[in-house]
Amino acid sequence: MSTVTIDKAAPTRNVKYGSMSRDRTWALRWSYFFLTLFAIFSLLPPIYMLITSLKTSAEISAATNPWWVFHPTLDNYIGLLTSNQFLRFFWNSALVSIFVVTITMLISVPAAFALARMRFWGSTTLATGVFLTYLIPDTLLFIPLFKVFALFGEWTGIQLINRWYVLLLIYPTLTVPFCTWIMIGYFASIPKELDEAAIIDGASWFQTLTRIFIPVALPGLIAATIFAFTVSWAQFLYPLVFTTSTDQLVLPVGIITTLIKGDVFNWGQIMTGALLGAAPPLIIYAFLMDYYIAGLTAGATKG
Amino acid sequence: MADVTLRKVVKKYDDVEAVRGIDLDIADHEFVVLVGPSGCGKSTTLRMIAGLEDITGGDIMIGGDVVNDVPPKDRDIAMVFQNYALYPHMTVAENMSFGLRLKRYPKAEIKTRIDEAARMLDIVELVDRKPKQLSGGQRQRVAMGRAIVRNPKVFLFDEPLSNLDAKLRVQMRIEIKKVHQKVRTTTVYVTHDQVEAMTLADRVVVMNHGRIEQIGTPNELYHKPATKFVASFIGSPAMNFIPCRLEESGGKLHVRITDRIAFPLPPARAARYQGASRTDKLLLGLRPEHITEAKAHPEPGVESFDAVLDVTEPMGMETLIYFALEGAQICGRVNPNAGARDGAPLRLAVDLNNMHLLNEGTGAVI
Numbered sequence: 001m002s003t004v005t006i007d008k009a010a011p012t013r014n015v016k017y018g019s020m021s022r023d024r025t026w027a028l029r030w031s032y033f034f035l036t037l038f039a040i041f042s043l044l045p046p047i048y049m050l051i052t053s054l055k056t057s058a059e060i061s062a063a064t065n066p067w068w069v070f071h072p073t074l075d076n077y078i079g080l081l082t083s084n085q086f087l088r089f090f091w092n093s094a095l096v097s098i099f100v101v102t103i104t105m106l107i108s109v110p111a112a113f114a115l116a117r118m119r120f121w122g123s124t125t126l127a128t129g130v131f132l133t134y135l136i137p138d139t140l141l142f143i144p145l146f147k148v149f150a151l152f153g154e155w156t157g158i159q160l161i162n163r164w165y166v167l168l169l170i171y172p173t174l175t176v177p178f179c180t181w182i183m184i185g186y187f188a189s190i191p192k193e194l195d196e197a198a199i200i201d202g203a204s205w206f207q208t209l210t211r212i213f214i215p216v217a218l219p220g221l222i223a224a225t226i227f228a229f230t231v232s233w234a235q236f237l238y239p240l241v242f243t244t245s246t247d248q249l250v251l252p253v254g255i256i257t258t259l260i261k262g263d264v265f266n267w268g269q270i271m272t273g274a275l276l277g278a279a280p281p282l283i284i285y286a287f288l289m290d291y292y293i294a295g296l297t298a299g300a301t302k303g
Numbered sequence: 304m305a306d307v308t309l310r311k312v313v314k315k316y317d318d319v320e321a322v323r324g325i326d327l328d329i330a331d332h333e334f335v336v337l338v339g340p341s342g343c344g345k346s347t348t349l350r351m352i353a354g355l356e357d358i359t360g361g362d363i364m365i366g367g368d369v370v371n372d373v374p375p376k377d378r379d380i381a382m383v384f385q386n387y388a389l390y391p392h393m394t395v396a397e398n399m400s401f402g403l404r405l406k407r408y409p410k411a412e413i414k415t416r417i418d419e420a421a422r423m424l425d426i427v428e429l430v431d432r433k434p435k436q437l438s439g440g441q442r443q444r445v446a447m448g449r450a451i452v453r454n455p456k457v458f459l460f461d462e463p464l465s466n467l468d469a470k471l472r473v474q475m476r477i478e479i480k481k482v483h484q485k486v487r488t489t490t491v492y493v494t495h496d497q498v499e500a501m502t503l504a505d506r507v508v509v510m511n512h513g514r515i516e517q518i519g520t521p522n523e524l525y526h527k528p529a530t531k532f533v534a535s536f537i538g539s540p541a542m543n544f545i546p547c548r549l550e551e552s553g554g555k556l557h558v559r560i561t562d563r564i565a566f567p568l569p570p571a572r573a574a575r576y577q578g579a580s581r582t583d584k585l586l587l588g589l590r591p592e593h594i595t596e597a598k599a600h601p602e603p604g605v606e607s608f609d610a611v612l613d614v615t616e617p618m619g620m621e622t623l624i625y626f627a628l629e630g631a632q633i634c635g636r637v638n639p640n641a642g643a644r645d646g647a648p649l650r651l652a653v654d655l656n657n658m659h660l661l662n663e664g665t666g667a668v669i
Contacts, residue, residue, distance in 0.1 A: 193388035196355050201402035201453075202376035211401075215392040 046275070053077070053272040060267050076272040086273065088247055089254030093233060094280070096167045096250055100232040101225055103168060104175040108224065111176075112183030113209045117195060127184055134177035142241050145170060149242070164248045167239060171232045178231075179224040186220030187213060222288045230281050251277045305366050305456035305489045306331045307352060313360035314347050314513075321347045323513040324361065334483050334490045338500035339510035339536070346461055348510070349493045353459050354378050366456055381450035382459040385466060387442045389434040389449075395421075396430040399449045416452040423485060424448050424478070440471045447479070451486060458483075460492040464499065476502055497537050501525070509533050526657075531666035534588050534659060540623065540634045543594065544586040546663065547629075549579055558587055558660070560629055569604035569655055576660055579669050588659030588668070591623065594635030596643070597650040604656040615643045624649070 052060060054072045064070060080086045114120075115127045149160045149169075160166040190213060198208045214221060239253045249257065255273040259266045307329040314322040322344040329335045337345040350356040352363060354375035362369050370378050381402075389398050396417050403413045421427045424444040434442055443463060450458055463479070464472045480503055483490055494500055500507045501521040509516040509524065509532070517529040528534035534542045547560045556573040559565040568576065579585075597607040613632075616623040617639060624635045624643050635651060637643050660669045 191386060191388065193384040193386055194390065196353075197382070197384060197388040197390075197449075198401070199355070200353060200375045200380065200382050201449075202405045203401075207405065212390055216390070218392075 046278070049271040049275050052267060053275055055268055057266070057268055076268040077276075080269055080272050080276065085246060085258060086254070089249055089251045090276075092164050092249060092254075093251040093277070096164060096171070097229050097232040099165075099168050100171040100175060101228045103172050104179050104228040105221070105225065107172065108176050108179035109183055109214065109221070110209065112180045112187055113205075113213055115180070116184045116187035117213075118205065127181075130177050130184075131181045134174070134181065138174065138237050141173070142237055146241060161242055162244050162248055164243060164250065166242050167232075167235075167250070170238050170242065171235060174235070175228040175231050179228055182224045182227065183217065183220055186217040190216055226281075226285060226288060229284060233277075233281055306333075306364075307457055307489060307491065308364040309348070309352075309361065310364070311361040312348070312351060312358055312363060314344070314351060314356060315359040321513055322351070325510075325513075325515055327508060327515065327518070329489060329491060331489055332487045334492065334503060334505045335508060336492045336494060336500040336504035336506075337508045337510055338494055338497055339516075341495060343510040344513040345493045345495075345510045349459055349461055349491060352457070352491060353380055353382050379456040380459055381453045381455040381457075382461065383443075383446045383450050383463045385462040387434070387446045387466075389442055389445055391434055394431050394433055395426065395437070395445050395448075398434065398445055399430075399452050402449070402453050413452075416454070417448075420448040420451040423451065423482060439467050440475060443467065443475055444478070447482065451482065454486075454488075456489065458488050458490040458492075460490065460494075462494055463492075464494070465496070472499075479503060498539065501537065507537075509536060511536075527668075528588075528659065529668055531586070531588075531661050531668070534661070534668065538590060540591050542659070543589045543591065543631065543633045543635075544661065545589065545628055545631050545633065547585050547587040549576060549581050549585060549660075551581070558585075558655075558658075560587065564608050564628075566606040566608075566653065566655055568658075572604075572655060572658060576669060579660065584663040585669070586661040586663050588661055589633075589653055590657065591634045591636045593654040593657045594624075594633065595652055595654075596637040596641035597652040601652060602654075605652050605654050607650055607652045609648060610651050611648045612643055612645065615645055624651075 048066070051067060051069055053076050054069045054074070056071065056073050056075065059069075059071055111130070115123050115130070146161070149166060153159050153161060160169070194212060194216070195208050198212050203211065234252065235250075236252045239250045240256075243249055243253065246254070246258065251273070255270060255277065259270045259273060307327075309325050309327040312322060312325045313320065325344075325348060327335075337348060339345050347356060351358050352365075354370065354373065358371055363371060365378055365380070390401065393401065399417050399420060400413045403416065417430065418427075421430055424447060426441060426444050426448060429437060429441060429445070434445065437445065443466075446463070460479070464475050467475060476499060479492075483503075492499075492503060501524075504521055506518060507521055507524050508518050511532050517524060517533045519527070524533055524537045528537065528542075531544070535544070545560055547558050550557050550559050550565070552565075556568045556576060557565045558568060598605075601607065610626040610628070610633075612624050612626050614625045616625075620639070621636045622639050622641070622643050624637055626633055626635075637649070637651075641649070643649055661667065662669060
C-alpha cells in the first residue's frame with residue numbers, strides 16, 4: 001500500500017485567465033468584419049435598383065451622381081402597376097409558383113417518407129438517385145425537354161409549348177428531387193420509436209405521415225416550401241424557352257422581353273419590375289421564418 | 304384471456320441469429336421480465352411480440368391466437384419505449400388519447416379513461432402540457448399513461464427506466480409495480496438491470512446469446528441458478544467462483560481449493576455431489592453474503608479460513624471485502640465492526656449450506 005504525497009513545493013503552471021474570452025473577442029471581430037463586408041456586397045445591388053427605380057428616364061441617362069435621387073418620382077411604379085401586361089406576368093408567376101409548390105409538396109413529402117421510413121428493396125439507392133437527378137443542370141435539359149413536348153404535341157394534338165402550364169410539368173423536375181432530399185433528412189432525424197409508437201397506437205402509414213411526421217417535421221417542410229417557391233418564382237431559362245406569347249409569360253421573362261425594346265432599355269421600369277418581383281419571396285420568407293425554428297422535436301425523447 | 308406464448312421463435316438478420324428458438328409461456332396477469340446483457344436478443348424478442356419485427360421462424364400467440372402475420376395495431380398491445388417516444392406536437396392528453404382517437408372512441412369515453420390514467424399516474428395537472436415541458440420521470444409516466452388508456456391485452460416495456468437517474472429509477476420501479484397491481488395487465492418487461500428484473504418480476508427470463516438460460520421466480524434464480532451465466536448475472540456484487548476439486552478424505556467429501564484450504568461438505572451437499580466427478584475442474588460458487596467474518600461458535604456447515612484483504616469498501620450497513628484466492632478475486636460481506644482493513648489479515652467463514660458447485664468447462668450447475 002503506497003501513499004500519495006502532495007509536493008507543495010512543486011512548480012505550478014501559470015494560468016492565463018481570460019484567454020478564452022480574448023479568443024472569443026477576436027473571433028467576434030473577424031466575423032463582424034466579414035459579415036459587414038458580405039452585407040455591403042449583397043445589399044448594394046438592391047439599393048442601386050431602388051434608387052434607379054425612383055428616377056425618371058431623363059435623370060437616369062443624365063450624368064449625375066448615380067447614388068442619389070434629385071427628382072424622386074413614383075412614375076415607374078404607377079406605370080407598371082397600372083399596366084395589364086405587367087399584372088398578367090405577375091399573375092402568371094404567382095399561379096405557376098403556387099401550383100408548383102403544391103405539386104412538389106404532394107410528391108416529395110410522401111416520397112421522402114417512403115424513402116426514409118418504409119424499408120423496401122433499393123430504397124437507399126433510390127434516395128441517392130433522387131438527389132443525383134437534381135445535379136443535372138437545366139441548361140443540359142431544356143433542349144431535349146423542348147423536343148419531348150414538341151413531339152408530344154405532334155402525337156396527341158395537345159399543345160403544351162407556349163402555354164404557362166407547361167412550366168408546371170417542368171419546374172417539379174428541379175424542385176421535387178431537392179425537396180425530397182431535404183425532407184428525407186428531416187424525416188430521418190425523427191426518432192424511429194415515434195413511428196413505432198404510432199403504429200402500435202393503430203395508425204396506418206398514411207396517418208403516421210399526416211398526424212405525426214408532417215407536424216413534427218414542419219420546419220423542414222417550410223424550408224422545402226421556401227426552396228420550391230424561390231426556384232419556381234426566379235426560374236428564367238425554362239420560361240424563356242417554353243413560352244413566347246406575352247400573355248403566357250412569367251415575371252422575369254416578361255420584364256426582359258417587354259421592357260427592353262430592341263436596344264432601348266427602359267431602366268427605370270426594369271429596376272421597378274425587378275424590385276416588385278423580388279418582393280413576394282421576401283414577404284414569404286419574413287412570414288415563414290417565425291415558424292422556421294429548430295428544436296420542434298424537443299421533448300419527444302430523452303434529451 | 305391475455306396469455307402470451309412463444310414457440311421456437313427464431314429471428315435472423317441476414318446471417319446473424321439474434322434469437323435462436325425461444326419457448327416461453329406467459330400467463331394471464333403475469334409480470335415477466337426479460338433480462339440479459341446487451342445483444343442477448345431480449346429487445347428483439349419484445350419487438351417480435353409487438354409485431355415491430357417479423358419473425359423468421361416459430362409462432363407467437365397472444366390470447367391463444369397466432370399473431371405471426373398480424374400487424375401491431377391489431378395485436379391489442381401497448382408499448383412503452385426507452386426514450387418515451389411521445390409525440391412532441393401534442394399535449395399530454397392528446398398523446399394519451401391518440402390511439403383511442405384513431406379508433407374513433409366516443410369523446411366522453413376517452414376523457415374518462417385519460418382522467419383515470421392521469422390520476423393513477425399522478426399527472427392530472429400535466430395533461431395540457433407539451434412533452435418538452437416535462438421532466439424525464441413525468442415523460443415516462445405519460446408514456447405509461449398512453450399504454451394504460453388503451454386497456455390492451457399486453458403491456459410491453461422496452462427498458463423504460465434506463466434513461467432516468469438512479470433515484471428516479473427506484474421511484475418509477477415502484478410506480479410500475481403499483482400500476483401492475485391495479486390494472487393486472489399481462490406485462491412483458493425488458494431490462495438489462497438485474498435489480499429491476501428481481502424487484503418487478505413474477506418470473507424472470509434470463510437470456511444470453513439469443514437463448515433462454517433460465518426461467519424462474521426471482522428467488523429461484525437467485526438461490527438455484529441453473530448455469531454459471533445466471534449465477535453471475537443475478538445478484539450484486541456478483542457470485543464468486545473459486546476453482547476447486549472434489550475429494551474424499553476420512554470418509555467425508557471435501558471441496559479442495561488450495562493445498563492448504565479444503566472444506567468438508569455439510570451432509571445435504573455431500574449427498575448431492577456424491578455422484579459428481581472427482582477429476583473434473585470445478586468451480587465453487589459462493590455469494591458475497593456467504594463469505595463473512597468468522598464467528599466464535601459457527602453453525603454446522605460453516606467453515607473458516609484466513610485471508611489477507613486487498614481492498615475494503617465500507618457501505619455503511621456492511622463492508623465489502625476483496626481478497627485473492629487461487630487467482631480469483633473474491634468478494635465477501637462482513638459486519639462493519641469486524642475489523643476489516645485494507646491489507647490486513649482477517650479470519651473469514653464460508654457458509655457451505657448455500658454453496659453451488661459448477662462444472663468449469665460447461666458452466667452447468669451440478
